[in-house]
Amino acid sequence: MDLFTANGAKEVEKPKFYREVFPYETFPHNEFIEGTYPYDLPEEIWVTDTTFRDGQQSMESFTPKQIEDVYRYLHEMDNGNGIIRQSEFFIYSERDREAVWRCQNLGFDFPQITTWIRPVPADIALAASLGIKETGTLMSCSDYHIFGKLNKNRREVFNMYVSAVEEILAKGIKPRCHLEDITRADLFDFVIPLIKTIDSLGKSAGVEIKYRLCDTLGVGKPFSRMAIPRSVPALVHHIKEETNVSSAQLEWHGHNDYYYAVANSTAAWLHGVSGISTTLLGIGERTGNTPLEAMLVEYSQLKQAKNPMNFHILTDIARYFDREFHYKVPDKTPFVGDDFNATKAGIHADGLLKHEDIYNSVDTLKIFNRPIKIAINQFSGMAGIAAWINAEYGFTGEDKITKKDELVQRIKEWIDHQYASGRNTAISDCEMHFLVGKFIVSKGANMKEIIVPGGCNHV
Secondary structure (H helix, E strand, C coil): CCHHHHCCCCCCCCCCCCCCCCCCCCCCCCCECCCCCCCCCCCCCEEEECHHHHHHHHCCCCCHHHHHHHHHHHHHHHCCCCCEEEEEECCCCHHHHHHHHHHHHHCCCCCEEEEEECCCHHHHHHHHHCCCCEEEEEEECCHHHHHHHCCCCHHHHHHHHHHHHHHHHHCCCEEEEEEECHHHCCHHHHHHHHHHHHHHHHHHHCCCCEEEEEECCCCCECCCCECCCCEHHHHHHHHHHHHCCCHHHEEEEEECCCCCHHHHHHHHHHCCCCEEEEEHHHCCCCCCECEHHHHHHHHHHHCCCCCCCCCCHHHHHHHHHHHHHCCCCCCCCCCCCCCCCEECCHHHHHHHHHCHHHCCCCCHHHHHCCCCEECECCCCHHHHHHHHHHHHHCCCHHHCCCCCCHHHHHHHHHHHHHHHCCCCCCECHHHHHHHHHHHCCCCCCCCCCCCCCCCCCCC
């Protein structure tokens, strides 16, 4: 039997580049269709982590100890749910394999340890030697890669991928097929026939093979009426309809080149994919991958975890990346940046004084262990100063001070003088602590004991 044609694969004389969509001389075009694709949110959804594979490729190599540390953070954040289902590792160097051994020896159920290999016998044998139960396997599927990178035709790479799956199954390992560049690939004449052929091999072996749908250049869009190959809903819908694979067999892997990584990943969940491939803090090649923390927050808006996920760990992770990898998370990054719940505008601070959730959509102290942050500058006003004091010293309810308090007025006068004298930088937290200690006149009935942090005894 000719496996290449058995499930409808077609050879082409010239590669199909979709130039009407990807002209290259300018930005990709948006093409729309009539009709929409239905929502199909799976009963069970999860994320997988590729920080140690795709993420690490964009940074200096991690040491085995650093990988073990980060793997522990992932385990602690998951808190026994299996929502952070798997973590993906390189295995090519001795230090890669040491990292795998270190994490295997921890004995954690989650994240499960998987690997990434090329579809060649040497890599397959290497994965088998490590006792790996599941491995991702690179399967570039667009004509850009087939003709341009691999210098082969569709039939040749099709047969290469099928042979790799047969060998992986023979080693007792579950294959995960990484369909690279699927958002520029020929879905009906190559991708779907490939999935059908490989899935029949899996069924014969009693193995539920997985398929990672890789938006390698981040050109996918989350819109239901967007045309193939860019529409995430369309890709997922047609793959499920044409191949009958289950949601649990499908995983989305996106990049953020056009700012759509999180939106595309959410669309993939909503239209029938169970797994979303992510990296911590969104690290990865070029503009990065889908951030793991973003999809955990998205998960929490779609499903109810068995155990509370430990989002407090996110701050520890951000600090670890800063300390160990010299990777500073941008201040404005949601959930992990220094300023993600900070306000500088006096009118916003006034709202926070009256009711915290006016300018904070969720209790960031309870969920992330991150109290609302008030940054003080020339625009903060009395409300900003009062809100800063309440946030820093934990004053709530009747203990809150107001913008009419004499302490607030004295600090405001000092700040006004600073900016009138030519200052153009924000007032630091240490300066504010000093000013509170300097100008406090009476704690009054509604004031708790104020202790100025050490080191903040001068300005």
